[in-house]
Amino acid sequence: MKTEHAPTIQRTDYAPLAWTVRRIDLHFALDPQATVVTSRLACARNPEAAPGPLLLDGEALETLSLTIGGLDPAPGAVRRGETRIEIDVEGDEVELEIVTRINPQANTTLSGLYRSRGGYFTQCEAEGFRRITWFPDRPDVMARFSVTLEGDKAVCPVLLSNGNLVEEGDLPDGRHYARWEDPFPKPSYLFALVAADLVALERRELTASGREVLLQVWVERGNLDRCEHAMESLVHAMRWDEETFGLELDLDRFMIVAVSDFNMGAMENKGLNIFNAKYVLAKPDTATDVDYEHIESVVAHEYFHNWTGNRVTCRDWFQLTLKEGLTVFRDQQFSADMLARAAGAEGDSARAVKRIDDVRVLRAAQFPEDAGPMAHPIRPERYQEINNFYTATVYEKGAEVIRMLHTLLGPEGFRNGMDLYFSYHDGQAVTCDDFVEAMSEANGRDLDQFMRWYAQAGTPRVAARGGWDAADGSYTLTLTQHTPPTPGQTEKLPLVIPVAVGLIGPDGADLPLQLEGEAAPGATTRVLELNAESRQWRFVGLSAEPVPSLLRGFSAPVILELEEDDARLAFRMANDSDAFNRWDAAQRYAERVLLELGAAAAEGRALGVPVAFVEAFARLLRDDRLDPAFRAQALALPGEGYLLERMQPADPAALRTAQIYLGAELGRVLAADWLALTEGLVEPGEYRYHPADAGRRALINLALRYLCAARVPAGTGLARRRFESASNMTDRFGALAALVHGALPEAEGALAAFYERYRDDALVLDKWFALQAGAWRRDAGATPVLERVRALLGDPGFSLSNPNKVYALLGSFFRANPGEFHLADGSGYAFWADQVIALDAANPQVAARMARALENWRRFTPVLREAVRPQLERVRAAEGLSPDVGEIVAKALE
Ligand code: PHE
Ligand code: ZN
Numbered sequence: 001m002k003t004e005h006a007p008t009i010q011r012t013d014y015a016p017l018a019w020t021v022r023r024i025d026l027h028f029a030l031d032p033q034a035t036v037v038t039s040r041l042a043c044a045r046n047p048e049a050a051p052g053p054l055l056l057d058g059e060a061l062e063t064l065s066l067t068i069g070g071l072d073p074a075p076g077a078v079r080r081g082e083t084r085i086e087i088d089v090e091g092d093e094v095e096l097e098i099v100t101r102i103n104p105q106a107n108t109t110l111s112g113l114y115r116s117r118g119g120y121f122t123q124c125e126a127e128g129f130r131r132i133t134w135f136p137d138r139p140d141v142m143a144r145f146s147v148t149l150e151g152d153k154a155v156c157p158v159l160l161s162n163g164n165l166v167e168e169g170d171l172p173d174g175r176h177y178a179r180w181e182d183p184f185p186k187p188s189y190l191f192a193l194v195a196a197d198l199v200a201l202e203r204r205e206l207t208a209s210g211r212e213v214l215l216q217v218w219v220e221r222g223n224l225d226r227c228e229h230a231m232e233s234l235v236h237a238m239r240w241d242e243e244t245f246g247l248e249l250d251l252d253r254f255m256i257v258a259v260s261d262f263n264m265g266a267m268e269n270k271g272l273n274i275f276n277a278k279y280v281l282a283k284p285d286t287a288t289d290v291d292y293e294h295i296e297s298v299v300a301h302e303y304f305h306n307w308t309g310n311r312v313t314c315r316d317w318f319q320l321t322l323k324e325g326l327t328v329f330r331d332q333q334f335s336a337d338m339l340a341r342a343a344g345a346e347g348d349s350a351r352a353v354k355r356i357d358d359v360r361v362l363r364a365a366q367f368p369e370d371a372g373p374m375a376h377p378i379r380p381e382r383y384q385e386i387n388n389f390y391t392a393t394v395y396e397k398g399a400e401v402i403r404m405l406h407t408l409l410g411p412e413g414f415r416n417g418m419d420l421y422f423s424y425h426d427g428q429a430v431t432c433d434d435f436v437e438a439m440s441e442a443n444g445r446d447l448d449q450f451m452r453w454y455a456q457a458g459t460p461r462v463a464a465r466g467g468w469d470a471a472d473g474s475y476t477l478t479l480t481q482h483t484p485p486t487p488g489q490t491e492k493l494p495l496v497i498p499v500a501v502g503l504i505g506p507d508g509a510d511l512p513l514q515l516e517g518e519a520a521p522g523a524t525t526r527v528l529e530l531n532a533e534s535r536q537w538r539f540v541g542l543s544a545e546p547v548p549s550l551l552r553g554f555s556a557p558v559i560l561e562l563e564e565d566d567a568r569l570a571f572r573m574a575n576d577s578d579a580f581n582r583w584d585a586a587q588r589y590a591e592r593v594l595l596e597l598g599a600a601a602a603e604g605r606a607l608g609v610p611v612a613f614v615e616a617f618a619r620l621l622r623d624d625r626l627d628p629a630f631r632a633q634a635l636a637l638p639g640e641g642y643l644l645e646r647m648q649p650a651d652p653a654a655l656r657t658a659q660i661y662l663g664a665e666l667g668r669v670l671a672a673d674w675l676a677l678t679e680g681l682v683e684p685g686e687y688r689y690h691p692a693d694a695g696r697r698a699l700i701n702l703a704l705r706y707l708c709a710a711r712v713p714a715g716t717g718l719a720r721r722r723f724e725s726a727s728n729m730t731d732r733f734g735a736l737a738a739l740v741h742g743a744l745p746e747a748e749g750a751l752a753a754f755y756e757r758y759r760d761d762a763l764v765l766d767k768w769f770a771l772q773a774g775a776w777r778r779d780a781g782a783t784p785v786l787e788r789v790r791a792l793l794g795d796p797g798f799s800l801s802n803p804n805k806v807y808a809l810l811g812s813f814f815r816a817n818p819g820e821f822h823l824a825d826g827s828g829y830a831f832w833a834d835q836v837i838a839l840d841a842a843n844p845q846v847a848a849r850m851a852r853a854l855e856n857w858r859r860f861t862p863v864l865r866e867a868v869r870p871q872l873e874r875v876r877a878a879e880g881l882s883p884d885v886g887e888i889v890a891k892a893l894e
Contacts, residue, residue, distance in 0.1 A: 006384045006883035011318040017136055018052035019043050019089070021143040026133070030120055030151035030195055032105040035113060036064070038097065039133040041143075045092040053079075053086040054094070056134040057127070060112070063134070064099040085134055098134050107131070108801060108842040116261040117220070119156060119196025121274060125267060126317055126386045129188035139187040139314045140429040149195055150177040156195035158218065162186070162270045164252055182270055184250070187313055187429065192269035194218070194257050201227040205235060207249055208242040214253040217280065223258070226281035229292055229689065230256060230299050237300035240334050245418055247307045256280060256299065260762060263803050263845045264390070266298050268305030275302070278763050278804060284687040284728040286764050289694035291729075296338065301331040312422065315429045317386045321378040321454075322432045324390075325398020329406070332358055332399060342691045349627040350691055352553075352579030356633045359554045359580070362400065364641045366392035367459050367559075371645060372856040373891040375457040375486035379432050384887040387845050393457075400557035401453045405436075407498045407527060407555055408450075409443050416442040449531060450496045457486040460495060462530065463561040468545040474516070475503065475546055480534040481558075487894070497530040500555040500578075503539060503546035508575035514541045525552055525578065547571060552578040564588070570616035579630060586620065586634045589613055590662075594643055597658035602651050607658070609665045617666060621673050628681065629695025632702050637662065640818055650859045656819025660709070660778060667710025674703040675714055687728040694730070701734030708742030716744055723750050733767055740771055743778040765797045766808035773812035777820060785820035786828055789813045800839060803846050810835055814853035821853075822860065826867030829854070833871040836885060837878045844882030851875065851888040869893075 025040040043054055063080075066073065068087065079086040087096075107114040112131025113122050122128065130137040147161040153176040159168070163182030170176045200216040201224060207213060215234055217227040234256065241247045251271045258280035266275040279298040282291055308330065309323035336354040340347035369375065369392050376389070378398040383389050406414045417439035425434055432454050440447040460483040467476040479499060483492035502525045503511045512521035516538040528537055539546075547568060551560045564572075569592075572585035593613050600607055620626070620634050637659065644650040667674065678700050684693035704722070707715020719735045719742075726732035736754055739747040751772065758764035773789050792798060792809055799805050814821055814832060821828045832854065840847035857868040875881070876889045 006886060008382050008384050009386075010382050011316075011380065014316050014318075016046055016049040017055060017138070017141065018046055018049045019054035019136070020046045020141050021136060023144045023146070024135070025146050027148045028150060028193065028195075030104075030149065030156065032115065033103050035102050035104055035120075037100045037102060037133045039100075039135070041096040041098070041135070043089075043094050043096060045089075053088050054096075055136055056085040056087070056098075057083060057130040057137040058085065058100075058134045059083055059127075059130045060102070060107075061131070061134065062101040064101055065097070066099075066134075067097045069095055070097070083130075100133050102132060109845065110261055110263045110803070110843060111845065113193070114261070116259050117196075119194065119198070119259075120151070121194055121196070121257075121259050121261075122192050122269075123263065123267060123274065124191050124269070125189040126390075127189075129191055132191075135188050137188050138316065139189055140316065142185040142187055142313070142427075142429060144182065144185050145191060146179065146181045147191075147193065148177060148179045149193055150175060151195045156197065158194070158196055158198045160192075160194040160218070160255060160257065160272055162190070162192055162272050184270060184311070185427065186270050186310065190268070190270045190310055190313075192267070192272045192274055194259075194272065194274065197221065198257065199224055200255075201231055203231055203235070205238065207238070209248060211248075211252075213249050213251070216253065216255045218255060218257040219277075219280065220258075223277075223281055226283045226286070229282045229287075230275075230280045230295055233296040233299040234303060236296070236338060237303040237334060240300070240337065241304060241307070241330075244333070244337075245307070245330075245415065247422075249306065250311070254303075256302075260804075261802055263843070266302045268302045268309055270306070270310050273302045275299075276804065278766070281763060282689075286729055286758075286761060288730040288733055288767075289689060289697060292689040293335070293694075297331045297335045300334045301327055304330045304334070307422070311427065312425045313429045315431050317383075317389070318379055318381075319431050320386075320389060321394045321398035321401075322430070322435055324395045325378060325400075326402050326435070328395050328399035329402040332403075339691050343627075346627050346692070349579055349630050352583070353627070353629045353633055353691075353695075355553060355580050356583050358396075358399075360639065362392070362396045362557060364639045366396045366557075368641060368645045368856055369393055370397070370457060370459045370486070371484075373487055373894060374852070374855055374888070375489075377455050377457045377489075379454040381455075381488075385848070385883045387884055388848055388887055397557050404453070404496075404498055404556055405439055405447075405450070407500075408496070408529070409439060409445065413443045413445075414439070449494075452493055452495050456483060456492055456495065457489055458483045458492065460492075460497065460556075460558040461561055462497060462499065462551070462556075462558045464548065464550055465563075466548050470545070473540065473542045475539045475542055475548075476536055477501070477528075477539070477548060478534065478536045479528070479530045481530055482533075487891075494531065494533050497556045497558060499528045499530055499550060500525055500552035501528055501537075502549040502552055502576075502578060502581075503542070504549055504572070504575055504577075505546060506544050508571075510577050511542060511546055513539055516540050527555065549576050549578055549581050551581070553580045554584075566592070566610070566612055570612060573616050573634075574619055583630070583634045586617070587638050589616060590637050591643060591646065594637065594655070594658050594662060595647060597662060598643075598647055598651065598655040601657040601661075602654035607661050609662060609669075614666070614669055618670055618673060621670060621677065624680065627695060628699040629691060632695060632698040635699075635702055641815070644818060644859075645856075649861045650856075651861050652818035652822040652864075653824070656776070659819070660776060663706060663709040665710075667706035667708070667712060667715070671707065671710060671712045671715065674707050675712075675718075678703050678718060687730075697730045697734065701730070701738065704735055704738035705741060708738040708744055711742060711744065716742070716746065719744075720746050720750070729764070733771075737771055741776045743776065743782065759797065762797070762802075762804070766804050769795075769798065769805065769808040770812040770816075773809050774816045775820075784823070785813065785817060786823065786831060790831065801842060803843070806839065806846055806850070810850055811853075814850060822864055824863050824867070826871070829868050829871040833874050836875050837881075840878070840882050840885050841880070844884035847882065848884035848888050851885045855888065855892045857892065 023042040027038040029036040077088045104113045111128040149159040159178035161180035168178040198218040200218045203215045256273045258277040262276040308326045336351045339350040343350035420442040421438035463480045465478040505511045510524035514521035569589040576582040704719045719738045723735035
């Protein structure tokens with residue numbers, strides 16, 4: 001683990017390996033500190049590659065033996081390095097047998113084979129398999145796996161691996177074994193094993209073609225009552241992929257396993273998905289509506305990978321978005337369809353709410369990334385540590401790029417492209433070009449220029465100008481694109497940007513659109529393709545000046561620069577027929593007000609909220625024809641991370657003052673409306689996870705937030721009562737959060753009661769940690785959140801070695817609470833550096849994620865910048881720093 005020499009890997013350096021592996025036969029003698037792995041490899045020369053030695057990767061392995069064709073290697077035939085073995089082989093085929101010894105107990109990285117709560121689990125993406133045995137550990141090597149697990153029956157009564165169970169039985173000394181065979185060749189990153197004391201919820205289903213499949217959700221004993229929703233989600237995902245893409249489950253059994261210690265969300269290992277427990281376990285008393293929603297989408301995401309990722313995989317890790325962008329797009333579409341189906345007549349609104357959620361994530365996480373030192377195209381050109389490239393850009397912007405293809409080609413064209421992609425590449429490891437070429441060929445459409453989305457970093461700006469000609473009733477729209485330079489990429493070429501456009505008439509109704517040269521008016525929304533630096537469109541046949549509604553449904557991942565005065569934003573807030581844009585108009589208006597308040601706070605001027613804004617806001621609040629879920633979105637102020645990105649220079653303390661002030665004002669001035677709303681909404685009866693109920697709960701919780709922010713007595717009383725009498729976690733936690741963020745005197749007692757009730761429930765405690773770390777503070781005299789976070793590190797429920805705990809406490813503080821983290825005296829940054837260094841010694845991937853919290857430091861006020869730099873430098877100089885954290889801090893300091 002040395003930073004200075006972490007080599008940079010270049011995308012264009014790709015070359016196929018001289019040798020590949022056809023079959024691998026693995027035997028695991030499981031033992032806490034000395035697991036012995038015997039690997040038999042059937043290797044073959046790759047006819048498509050230049051001749052060369054057979055290459056194997058390894059990391060942290062103790063090699064006990066290596067034989068070639070059953071014999072000890074000839075002198076000089078094997079060159080061994082720390083992480084590489086090279087073997088000269090004659091002929092075109094060879095069998096290797098390698099025995100290694102590994103220590104799962106000591107593996108704190110959670111990559112490779114590790115232990116969690118007494119069990120054994122693996123995580124191999126991206127490069128964890130090399131921590132298990134020597135192997136050409138890259139995704140273009142696809143082998144057929146057979147796996148024998150042998151372990152102590154009392155410790156691990158359940159032995160699982162990929163594919164089908166072919167044999168099991170008892171052995172002497174209380175041990176037992178199981179043998180698994182995966183019929184599909186796969187890259188090593190999709191290998192998995194689980195050996196633990198678990199129980200399963202089981203279900204048998206028929207696939208579309210009538211094959212019976214066994215579905216299992218494996219959890220710790222005692223959690224069986226929290227698996228139903230994950231199972232339901234899995235069945236829905238199966239059906240959806242059959243109906244939408246004609247894709248069926250290809251195995252006889254499909255397993256999901258929940259594990260408490262996991263770096264990421266979940267992993268799509270073939271037939272044996274391993275999940276962070278938080279994306280499996282749910283029951284009304286412990287999980288919120290949002291948790292239920294996330295479980296549904298993550299279960300679907302991993303299931304969808306079976307085709308987009310596993311059957312067709314990535315040639316190299318630069319192609320990561322090939323599987324991730326496409327699979328995120330698929331899970332987003334799935335969730336939107338599920339929500340729309342449940343919402344019935346309100347289906348369109350439900351879809352818009354899902355789109356709003358997705359765009360919030362993109363703007364909060366991906367836009368800042370694309371504007372900072374880590375900016376990279378969805379297909380990066382280079383990396384030092386691949387684990388650092390599981391990013392919002394590869395995932396979320398990658399999904400937006402796929403969505404644009406879907407928009408440009410239409411649902412049928414997209415489906416035809418998918419069909420062609422599978423017909424060409426099933427069973428292969430391919431590139432993003434292969435995917436886009438299939439789309440292109442299936443639709444007879446040139447997508448060469450579109451490929452620039454894969455190569456260019458940075459969020460494009462699209463500037464819009466409108467010209468109204470009253471004399472001939474025409475409206476000319478000029479769109480101009482510009483992408484700011486990003487590190488290492490100063491020149492940007494024009495992209496293909498689909499811009500969905502509508503024109504709104506003075507009465508608020510959409511106008512039929514007729515472009516110059518067209519015979520008759522048509523639809524009220526249409527997609528314009530901006531494929532040059534600047535283009536113009538002339539709409540004709542209009543009787544009055546229209547109000548443009550641009551980028552409807554967020555048709556491209558860009559920043560729209562459109563000059564609109566307050567009155568126009570208020571008009572679109574009230575009238576835009578595109579629900580996404582209606583929400584966006586509210587966000588833009590709120591952003592304008594908040595940034596102005598922030599500037600006033602920074603300069604010590606008096607604060608005040610424009611009356612017109614309150615009126616526009618109140619109209620949405622009072623409009624009970626609107627779906628509650630949509631109203632909850634439209635009345636929630638823009639996120640802090642997004643706003644800081646738009647603040648020049650970023651001043652988190654001033655922005656926080658502005659947020660607290662605006663929240664309290666909207667609560668105070670509109671108190672009667674908020675209270676009426678909580679009384680007027682029909683309270684859902686017994687808890688069920690359903691979008692209509694969830695929307696009502698979200699809106700009530702939002703009302704409590706405003707009422708508590710304003711300390712309206714009737715509202716704080718209501719929050720307290722709801723906290724005490726809640727029948728489900730959504731209500732209970734919503735009320736608690738309102739009390740805490742309102743910094744009310746009742747908050748401490750409520751936090752203590754919550755802790756008492758859930759002290760033995762790790763997942764619920766994560767919420768408790770996250771809430772306190774993300775808390776807003778109203779009075780300068782109150783205990784700083786930093787002090788509280790420091791104290792919570794010592795709570796018996798906390799552990800630095802559990803990623804969920806780290807994300808809940810430290811992640812929430814560093815990333816979700818800028819107003820409290822960025823302290824002018826630098827004490828927050830010193831604490832950050834201490835924690836990053838401590839984490840890095842045990843788990844570099846988690847440490848690197850925390851390290852990223854400060855990468856955009858150059859955008860902050862001079863005082864903060866001066867306080868950040870020495871801490872970044874301290875981390876960079878830390879003894880034994882991992883390449884993971886090294887890459888992040890080096891880029892931040894560049
Ligand atoms: N491939 C996983 C997913 O997106 C994410 C993951 C990456 C999990 C690396 C673990 C390690 O579904
Ligand atoms: Zn994924």
